[in-house]
Amino acid sequence: MKLKVRLYDVDASEPRVVIRGDDCRELGVKQMDRVRLDAKTSQVIVVAISDSLVKKGEILIPKAIISKIGAEVGKEIEVVYSPKPESVRSIRKKMDSVKLTRDEINEIVFDILDGKLSKIEISAWLTALQINGMDTEEIAFFTQSMVNTGEKITFDRTPVFDFHSLGGVPGNKITPVVVAIVASAGLMIPKTSSRAISSACGTSDFVEVFCNVELKASELKKISEKIGGVMAWGGSMNIAPVDDMVIDIEYPLGINPRAQMLASILSKKLAISATHLLVDIPMGTGTKVKTLEEAREYARDLMELGTLLGIRTECAITYGDQPVGNAIGPALEARECIKILEGNAHPASVVEKACDLAGMILEMGGIPDGPTKAREILSSGQALAKFRQIVEAQGGKKDLTSDDIVLGNFMHEVRAVRSGYVHHIKNKDLVTIARAAGAPSDKGAGILLFRKKGQRAEKGEMLFQIYADNQAKADRARDLAIKLEPMDIEGMLIKKVPNPSALKSI
């Protein structure tokens, strides 16, 4: 059927055209069916909207598709029905809990990448994955397909070490310390990290406070090979790009299917040619992994999957019941992290976690007595020197110190309204407050904890400070802190005390 091309001036995330309802009937297509244009394009998804937007005999086509197929606005184009891609059938198989083949999984992954699957179909796929899951072999195929959607980076050196945290615990700023220690020991660790999705601060969010994290693949390769370590944002390279497309659908559903999560982690490691991988699994009430049993299951899956993919994988189950260290938010975490590299022994939880994990990587690299060696490298100043080399290579300040980090100018103090012990800290509420203060996009925003679990606070003593880059957000975060009470002190409420602007709200 011939239809006249008109411009569809919308930046839709799916390739879709608009045709009137009666023309659709004529074509034999229904809403969300697919058509081909001029018999030379791949499929596009139809959305049929009668009357209001499009006239009879016309078709609205987004600009990107018009230029891709070389169509001309105002001219006629041949439009034909095109059946659903085979991958829709594979999605239905997964709904029936059938094991998928390598080819079926590969087709789904590439159809998502190419925009051949609609959001409705991707949502059904993720829901089926969430409910019916995949076995390890399927996840391995899935991982390889995801790697193949993007760029692969190979190095002149081998082995290639890598490190990943499942996340979910606030204040987990150990990555630069781990990278600096491992690289100081002569092992190469081209570490890519992510930005926060729903957390207060991802590794890349605080590293970019003091250096550039948006590296090209060639820069990542060069710095890693020369200095031994790098701290890049994974998103700036075209690594497993299909992952981000999927996250956009997972997020509104609030799900993260285990198969997808594992394939997502491993695909990024496979793409940078990792041969050895350590995975940190924070465990605790406020994190993704709630129980030891669940953590062990993740560890088993990851190690089995690593074996299938040729990556020697070890796991560390770590304490995630409360934030790691005292700082939450980009500048605050950057400062705390650099202080530790400068030799500061506090917060001990950060030093300990970083050295223990770095130590495990050293041992994977054949260096005996890893944790002790890691502590030596840190206390000797070697790690700081290596860290500064990396920062400089990534365009940061030469001889960076923790004093170079600027915190937010607006601060509220939150103090104990009675004496007692902190017996619970709610990770999620701290994240909500830090985000209300502006983190992660406002670099100065966040929370600095003065008490951790089990510590005593006398009435009127500081529990935490809220930092922000402007007054409105500082106030908003403080109001939330009063409402949410993120720290339980013997079951009593927390209220803010001495800030004048807060008097009205108490």
Added chain:
Amino acid sequence: MKLKVRLYDVDASEPRVVIRGDDCRELGVKQMDRVRLDAKTSQVIVVAISDSLVKKGEILIPKAIISKIGAEVGKEIEVVYSPKPESVRSIRKKMDSVKLTRDEINEIVFDILDGKLSKIEISAWLTALQINGMDTEEIAFFTQSMVNTGEKITFDRTPVFDFHSLGGVPGNKITPVVVAIVASAGLMIPKTSSRAISSACGTSDFVEVFCNVELKASELKKISEKIGGVMAWGGSMNIAPVDDMVIDIEYPLGINPRAQMLASILSKKLAISATHLLVDIPMGTGTKVKTLEEAREYARDLMELGTLLGIRTECAITYGDQPVGNAIGPALEARECIKILEGNAHPASVVEKACDLAGMILEMGGIPDGPTKAREILSSGQALAKFRQIVEAQGGKKDLTSDDIVLGNFMHEVRAVRSGYVHHIKNKDLVTIARAAGAPSDKGAGILLFRKKGQRAEKGEMLFQIYADNQAKADRARDLAIKLEPMDIEGMLIKKVPNPSALKSI
């Protein structure tokens, strides 16, 4: 946060606004998150598109929402983050196979109706239903919620009889015959039917060949109470409207979760106050229900559900391995159906099915020996008279006869290329061919079968005719028939023979 209103000139099926990525970060919302506008609207879904469509500090809002909230283009509006509706949490519960409460189900149904759930979320809901299902009590709650989304019709008379076919078998034109017999016997049967979604011809598609099916609720009530029967299109009344919104998502996924299907059927019956219901369950390789076991399960579910909802429900499992009768397509089915009412004994399969099912309804209404009584009503001409009364009441021709029905002007014959027995007829392929010929929107289009299963055809004898309203579609359908071979004759191919325009394609 204040943003300047601009018109979003798109007829989106979800209420969505467009905000730039950086403004979204400022607001703390992500793509597919929700916002409230001016604190007085219900939620709308955000889609964040940076740069191309919208400027910093601006928000694109669809016309419908602008007028609903009384906003003004060019003026500022307060935009605030709004959390996901509770129903998203209930959808996740269903993913975890948790039984939902009446309130949770009701919330999901009304959030779909009100556009508060995105297509991604509805897709996840349907996928979870497809995989994890619902128990009968949940389906009963679901059905009641669906009824409450639309109009309810009550009658001055009771009992109210109804009839439904699960469908999936082509040529199932028994409804007018059943309605006419039942109404002739003095029982009231206000029958609503559907149009084809993926089939070649729904009941409403062929009934509207000879009378108006788009009745208002008041007309349906009046005609039913006066004449005893009606043959209306359910879609023209506002009955359980949420069902259609869901079908739009089911269709691209190619799924029809049992819970949704059962709730969909029963909600339409409950909405027209049915007290007695007969469900036809066609069973066979080409239909929705493949095995006797599956059919019995549907029957059990329907009867149990009927009991919970206060509708006395009986089921008939019928033969669906091949088309019912010989005609497929609107005009062809209309003609075959009227011929039977006029006393034609052929095709016997249609007469038999219609009388047996009508007989079951008569017995539900306390009339003994139903099938015999039904045959008497049909052969005496009472059913024809009643049918004509209904047709006239629905604006059709007075004293309608089968000769009034006009078939398509373009016809191809398909003949046997060798002698043998028809040992298989593929329902789905016949549907595909009939749709290619233009059915159901081209009223004259369809297929007329000259052989059914088990019958012998000598080489060169007619197997079926293809009708169409124009030459191109007739040719397209014939080409498909040659390709698909919908009838197996001792395993040999079928080819079209004597049409001159086809010479080039043989």
